[in-house]
Amino acid sequence: MISFRNLSIPNKIVAIIMIISGAALLLTSGSLIAYDFSAARRDLITSANAFAGIVADNTTASVSFNDTVTALETLNSLRADPSIIAACIYTPDGLFVQRVIQAAHSCPDRPAVNASESNLVLVSAPIQLKGKDIGTVQLRATLGPAYTHLRLEILTIALISFVAALFAFVLSYRMHKFVSEPILNLANTANDVSRLKDYSIRAAKETEDELGVLVDAFNEMLGQIQKRENDLEERTAELVQASRMKDEFLATLSHELRTPLNSILGWAVLVREGKLPPDREASALESIERNARMQARLIEDLLDVSRIISGKLTVDSSLVGLNQIVESAIEVVRPAALAKQIRVEFKKPSEPVRITGDAARLQQVVWNLLSNAMKFTGDRGSVAVVLEKSGHYASISVSDNGIGIAPEFLPYVFDRFRQADGSSTRKHGGLGLGLAIVRHIVEMHGGSVGVDSRGRGQGTTFTIKLPLLVAEESMSESFKVQRGEVTGESFRLGQGQ
Amino acid sequence: MKNYLARCVISIGLLLAGTSTLRSQGSSVEGQVKAGFLYNFAQFIQWPNQAFSDREMPFTMCVTGDPFEGVLEKTVERETLSGRRIVVRRLGPADNLHGCHLLYVGKLEAKRGMEFLGAASRVFAVEGLPILTVGDSEDFINIGGMIRFIEMGNRVRFEINPDAAERVSLRLSSNLLRVADVVRPR
Secondary structure, eight states, rough: OOOGSSOOOHHHHHHHHHHHHHHHHHHHHHHHHHHHHHHHHHHHHHHHHHHHHHHHHTHHHHHHHTHHHHHHHHHHGGGOOOOOOEEEEEEETTEEEEEEESSGGOOOOSSSSSSSSTEEEHHEEEEEEETEEEEEEEEEESSSSHHHHHHHHHHHHHHHHHHHHHHHHHHHHHHHHHHHHHHHHHHHHHHHHHHHHHHTTTOOOOSSHHHHHHHHHHHHHHHHHHHHHHHHHHHHHHHHHHHHHHHHHHHHHHHHHHHHHHHHHHHHHHHTTOSSSSHHHHHHHHHHHHHHHHHHHHHHHHHHHHHHHOOOOOOOEEEEEHHHHHHHHHHHHHHHHHHOOOEEEEEEOOSEEEEOHHHHHHHHHHHHHHHHEEEETOOOOOEEEEEEEETTTEEEEEEEOOOOOOGGGGGGGGGGTTOOOOHHHHOOOOOOOOOHHHHHHHHTTOOOOEEEETTTOOOOOEEEEEESSSOHHHHHHHHHHHHHHHHHHHOTTTTTT | HHHHHHHHHHHHHHHTTTTTHHHHOOOOHHHHHHHHHHHHHHHHHHOOOSSSSTOOOOOOEESSSSOSSSSSHHHTOOOOTEEEEEEEEEOOTOOOOOOEEEEEEESSHHHHHHHHHEEEEEEHHHHHOOOOEEOOTTTEEEEEEEEEEEEETEEEEEOOOOHHHHHOOOEEEEHHHHHEEEEEOO
16 A cells, blocks of 8 residues: 555645545535435425415316316426326315326325325415315426436536546646656765865755755755865965975984084094094084084974973063174074075164063074075175164164075965975075974064065075063063964964964 | 227227217206216306305305206215305295305296396396306207206207306306307307
């Protein structure tokens, strides 16, 4: 047996419409027929009674004068009504005259009391003369013609019902698509989405009804899935990038730690064997010391980065003269500058520029920028350092005429572990941590750092801005805030903004 | 076919009514039928109010040339007309028609019949009292009578001259005219 629940929606709709229209049709036609059926008998009795009365009135004289001819003439006038099958006139002596259509219904000798058959109606009317009964008219009427009429009516209704049902069927079959088509479209869309894994597909909204609401909800859900998917992809890319950068960094780190160690080991062996001439021994020891310091510097940078990530990097707060800090930083890099024959200029205002901050860390910042400039500037190049006040800030810019930075890399220069590319890493060395440390320290002082390069081979300018002397309290407040922010951020590796 | 059926029905009706054998049972049967008819005529005809002097005045049937041999008296003795008793009066040669409502003229020669009819019309002319005239003789209508009995085979029928009745303010029921042969005097 087919359950209604398992029918398809179109069939359900068709079935519902058919059932409802069928029930309505059945109910109306049924009550109509039932009413007509009961009305037929009532109408027949009414009309037969009326006829009997008329016949009785018109046959008074015929009965009085015993004139059967005129009585029969009167009875013959009943032929207009086909439902009257027998008409009988009785006098007290018995049957006076009769008019019979069907022999089976001929008049009995005495007035009948009941109709012999259920589809017959028997009516009587007294024939009165001056208030005295002189006879009786009895008519037998059949419901036959009425039933014929009813049968015709039932047949007509059945025919109309059939046509109406056919019409409803065709109509509902054509209309179901208003419901089922949007649902099927939605299902197809859902299938496409899961098959193609394309969450940008949207179902077309065709109607403003409940199905439209369903489509909206479906699209909204897809939108959320798409957003989640995009977020996930982004995050995955970030993680992959970060992981790749860590790998690169690990390789660079190994290389950078190994290089000075090779030099130290080589010179140490030579010195221990005592095969060097005495004048070379001094320079060998010097080389060992320089390489050891370089490695110490690398490890110091690593430790700084580690402190930054764990939020443990702290800065002192004391009055600092930037002139001296820049000068001592230049002094530190001067031997390297001499070696590459790089000219270093320092342009400073006549009066000292003072800020509050950590002298050692600020010197580390300037030194970092300077050594960066040295590293990426060719022999006989030039580096210019400018210290000046602009508004509420002290500004230190370090410009070189070195290899410059490609515009696409500019946004990433301050990120940890970032260097323009593998090959430059190999050529120029370094871990790519210096600028990240610079930015962090400057921001902890409430300042900012910027970079500008007109492209490859066009040189680079780094500019730091540090707030000029402000009240002690707000300074320390600013430190806390900065540290908090940077700490929160430092768990994220890579280029997070 | 239809005619045949109708004839069958008529004959059955007549048979059952038991009024078909006038000849075989002699003149008393004919008298009974005519006596009944006279009473019936009175029931289908309306007399004007002035025909009766008061509420108690009986309906008077005057009979001459009596064919009834007392049957008429028997027929009407228990009957009434609109609450009035019915009396039968036999007319002698010298009696006048004063107080008669219905005059039956038996089979007399035409001369005597005309005398009675003339007397009846004089009563109407002088006193304004209408008298229904019923007769048996063949030229009864022609000499001014209103209703004439006809013996057709074994049945008794009657002719009516409605003009003569209406002339004296008698109103005939249409039912009565339906069962009668309506005639106009030549």
